[in-house]
Amino acid sequence: MRKNRISFSSDYTKGAHPKVLERLMETNFDQYDGYGTDEICKSAADRIKKICGCENGDVFFLVGGTQTNQTIIDMLLEPYEGVVAADTGHVAAHEAGAIEFAGHKVLTIPCIREQMRDGAALYADSIGKIKAADVKQLISNFYSDANHEHMVFPGAVYISHPTEYGTLYSNKELTEISEVCREYNIPLFLDGARLAYGLMSSRTDVTIQDIAELTDVFYIGGTKVGALFGEAVVFPHGVPVKHPVPIIKQHGALLAKGWILGLQFDTLFTDGLYYEMGKNAIRMAEALRRGLEEKGYRLFIDSPTNQQFIIIENDRLEKLSEHVGYGFWEKMDENHTVIRLATDWATTEEDIKTLMDYM
Numbered sequence: 342m343r344k345n346r347i348s349f350s351s352d353y354t355k356g357a358h359p360k361v362l363e364r365l366m367e368t369n370f371d372q373y374d375g376y377g378t379d380e381i382c383k384s385a386a387d388r389i390k391k392i393c394g395c396e397n398g399d400v401f402f403l404v405g406g407t408q409t410n411q412t413i414i415d416m417l418l419e420p421y422e423g424v425v426a427a428d429t430g431h432v433a434a435h436e437a438g439a440i441e442f443a444g445h446k447v448l449t450i451p452c453i454r455e456q457m458r459d460g461a462a463l464y465a466d467s468i469g470k471i472k473a474a475d476v477k478q479l480i481s482n483f484y485s486d487a488n489h490e491h492m493v494f495p496g497a498v499y500i501s502h503p504t505e506y507g508t509l510y511s512n513k514e515l516t517e518i519s520e521v522c523r524e525y526n527i528p529l530f531l532d533g534a535r536l537a538y539g540l541m542s543s544r545t546d547v548t549i550q551d552i553a554e555l556t557d558v559f560y561i562g563g564t565k566v567g568a569l570f571g572e573a574v575v576f577p578h579g580v581p582v583k584h585p586v587p588i589i590k591q592h593g594a595l596l597a598k599g600w601i602l603g604l605q606f607d608t609l610f611t612d613g614l615y616y617e618m619g620k621n622a623i624r625m626a627e628a629l630r631r632g633l634e635e636k637g638y639r640l641f642i643d644s645p646t647n648q649q650f651i652i653i654e655n656d657r658l659e660k661l662s663e664h665v666g667y668g669f670w671e672k673m674d675e676n677h678t679v680i681r682l683a684t685d686w687a688t689t690e691e692d693i694k695t696l697m698d699y700m
Contacts, residue, residue: 347695351565352535352647352685357476358567358618363610364603372494373600380397382603385573389561393553395577401589402602404571406431409560409572414497415592415607417528417584418445418556422496424530425479427452427471429505431532446493448572449486450475452504453634458674466511468642469504473517477525480525485585498522501532502547503539507644519555527580528557535646537566537619537686543627544645545626553577561606567618567686568605571596613687622647625684625693633682641670649683652677664699 348354356362367656373379387399403409409430423446426433431439432448440447450471498518503509508517531552535541535558540549548693553560553575561573582697584589589595596602609615627648633640633651641650652673655663658680661667668681682696 346664346666347692347699348668349682349684349688349692349696350668352538352622352683353565354666355676355687356615357569357592357605358686360610361605361612364604364608368600368604372411373598375597375599376595377599377603379600381600382608385603385607385610388607389575391575392610393551393575393577394550394573398553398693399572399576399580399585400413400577401585402571402574402596402599402606403560403589403594404596404602405419405570405594406532406562406572407436407439408592409574410436410532411443412500412592413558413560413574414440414445414531415443415581416585416588417530418496419494420444423448423493424476424497424499424660425450425476425495426499427504428462429469430499431501431505431534431589432499434505445496448477448493448495449477449501458481463614466508467549468504469498469508470510471518473514473521476518476604477521480521480527486683495525495527497528497530499530499532501534502552503535503542503644503646504647506642506650507646507648508642509539509542509545509645510547512551515547515551522557523635529555529604531556531559532549533560534562534572535565535648536561536620537540537615538647541616541619541623542645543623555566557581563602563605563609564674565685567609569601571602573602573606603688622684622688625690627681628690628693629684629696631699632693636700640700641673641679649682650679651682652679661699665696684687 390396425448428449429452433449452469533688558576563571639652670679670681673679
């Protein structure tokens, strides 16, 4: 990062929570069995299962988000099946075709999106998500096609919480999607790369226990929430394949020093640290939003989580980029761009003040 420059470009631009680093130093010269078979990984898995209310489930620690999405989807699907997702979903838009590279098509549904009206922000519950009715329609249309034996079968449903737009599924919406999946006997997979920021939003009615009950698999993101790297994959009702470890390894997601992953999650899920980090990001996002509105910026999305999206004039953006790192989102029109500013587990009030000085 250039001198005198602050970054809000994403929530993985910092290292790890100091408590994680402290435990890494404390155990640095200890020796553990490899590939997640150690006692620290077992402790972390037990903590997660207890918190989620799925003591009979299975937990695996994988190295990163793209590997996790690719691995889980490959576990869930037969070779002739694809995964249903929003057209803006991470697996459809921002993973360089990783799912297709593994041999499975992403079957997209246009995400819910309302147009701007008189410069007003888009509603938080109207963008980036898929509806249960649309999932049911896609599956119904597939099986009503007399040629469906020659087509890619819908074999699983993928959603993320929060979505790519920082929006959240309600308990009702999640329940409805889950019911459709169970009606057709296909698994529901929830991407939780930013899960802490969804769970700690003041505008959510979804708990981690709800997610464990309503999904077949989800993951708890560490890369974006206080870990150096890594994601904790939870199969609340048990892993659906006979030998999961070889599949994880085939996708390059199995870490030889697996205890490093387990140690991080064991730390994050001790004394509520994971939730406290989520709360911090939400508090700072709310402060960020207030500051942006006071300065007259138009919100592109009414996001209830740590990602805030604004519309900015291109001339103003060029000057801002000299001092602030931001995430490009999309071109609004010839003269305006939509950018993302993301808070994280370590964002401070001073960081917000510095950003506002440049805005």
